[in-house]
Amino acid sequence: MGIAVLVLFNLFLWGGAPRPVLAQDPPEENARCLTCHSNPDLQIQFADGSTLSAHVSGSRYQSSVHGQEAMTCGGCHPDHQQYPHPEVGAADHRAYTLKLNETCLECHPDQAERVQDSNHAHALAQGNTNAAVCVDCHGAHDTVSLAEARVKIATTCRKCHTGIYDEYSQSAHGKALREENNTDVPTCVDCHGVHTMEDPHTARFRLFSPNLCARCHADKALMSKYGISTEVFETYVADFHGTTVLLFEKQAPDAATNKAVCYDCH
Template sequence: MMRGALVCLLVLLGVGFLLLGAIVGITAAQDEGVDEPPPASDAYCLLCHTKPDQMWHLASGESLSVTIDPAVLARSVHGESNPEGALACADCHPNFRYPHPASLSRSVREFQIERYAICRNCHEEQYTRAQDSVHGEFIRRGQLEAAVCIDCHGAHDVQPPDEPRQRISLTCGRCHGAIFEEYRGSVHGAALLDEANPDVPTCIDCHGVHDIQNPATNLFRVRSPELCGQCHGDTELMGRYGISADVFNSYLTEFHGSTVVLFEQEAPNVVTNKAVCYDCHGVHNIQAVDGDSSGIRETLLTTCRQCHPDASADFSAAWLGHYPATLDSHPTFFLLNRLYDVLTPLVLVLIGGLIGSDLFRRMRRRFSSRQDGR
């Protein structure tokens, strides 16, 4: 009897251990995701996605080609040349197996917006900055045409975005076509697109890359001279084109420039009516100053009258230009400047001399009275 009970107890204990082991094992297996299917291999995906004319039809009536050219993928920056190894399909499309999970996107654009956050997995800094940009702001407001990662960089054929350098402005021009056309006709745009000039600014040199800010704000306006000054205050860079780097400094010392700089430092969000570089030179359609009849000198009075509508016929002559005045260019201005350069120190030295001579007399007297005292 005792023996039978002992056997039963041992059997029960054994079953208990087995059950416990099974439970622990199952839990551990679940923790390790053992029951999840392995990520789809590239070969698995490309089995379907290399077939030509593979289309995905969305509720909006749009169709999206889902045919992938493995060769295009391989020569992208995420392909064979990727220093960290080529990305697999599942890196950007995790949990995608056939049949694919249903997408909530009704249109191609909605699908792109839904998917682009995957870039964050590897490019968190750029992604976060883009979220803080004017594009990110518009997306949050529901204006889905604003650019997301893939609009500028592509999806499967991501290439270095600045090679060649013209690619940068051509990328922006895809959405900002009107502005691109203006830029294309400017001295900067023509040099970039026609001559592949490495020095002229592309869009991102003025607007930034991922954290592109709204250029219509007052903050952007008062900071814009500094932006222009990054190149136009660079003596070496300007020297290559025979442009004086004084253009920037001369702006900072004249009425408009000094006011704008003070606003920028003290109250950057307060509107000022003082001209910044682009008020006179244009925004995207900046022309060479010494160009043809459309050059700024020929149209200077018209430019002045944008802010000074009652400007007299000779009002624009009040602007002596960005270059330092010389005896030949502006004799009265030059000579009066030199006069004060001499007169002010001279008079101050004379008054200072009077003070000094008086102190000298006092010291002399004190010295002689001490000697008399002895």
């Protein structure tokens, strides 16, 4: 079915004039939207002439966390609850994404507050419009549960951090996750945080980094599963390097030190 036919069909469906979507059960409202948006050829055109597919897979959305919560399309697209829809005023795809991203903040205020102090938010505030926002990491119509997302975290981060992913994927941690699907091993967010990621190049991050490693390597129950002794961490904090690093962390967290931390050697 061509786009023109879909438009004519919807003019018939809506009586030819803009009308608000009536309050109804979410599946019925979403089914009405899918009358057009199930068409794989449907596109949005932006002011700069670029286009974006407006196709939505009903089955993928239904299996997403939003679909399972019976969220309606209008919950995230309140400006498009009338037909014909208003014109998209965004200059390009990225401007459209950044504007739509504001919708996420309405339902997820706690995460929105935490992310404001993150490296991504700082980059965005400084004018880097390519800095990651909610939908870049979580998707839009195919958002998965946190349990499902864990094995996909590293490949999600790879979309921006390709070189770092390549290094991680060849590490003991990365290989265990990639080849064995072992979710015990740390992935990106275990060391860098989820919504509160900070700059890993600062003295503060470096001094705190042994504590990140300790989350796993000081856990006797976890380490015993893999025949790894927790003495690795215990001996580090007891020697000159570890004692100095921990002292700096407590007394001068922003001061640089040349004493070795875990990742200098490993």
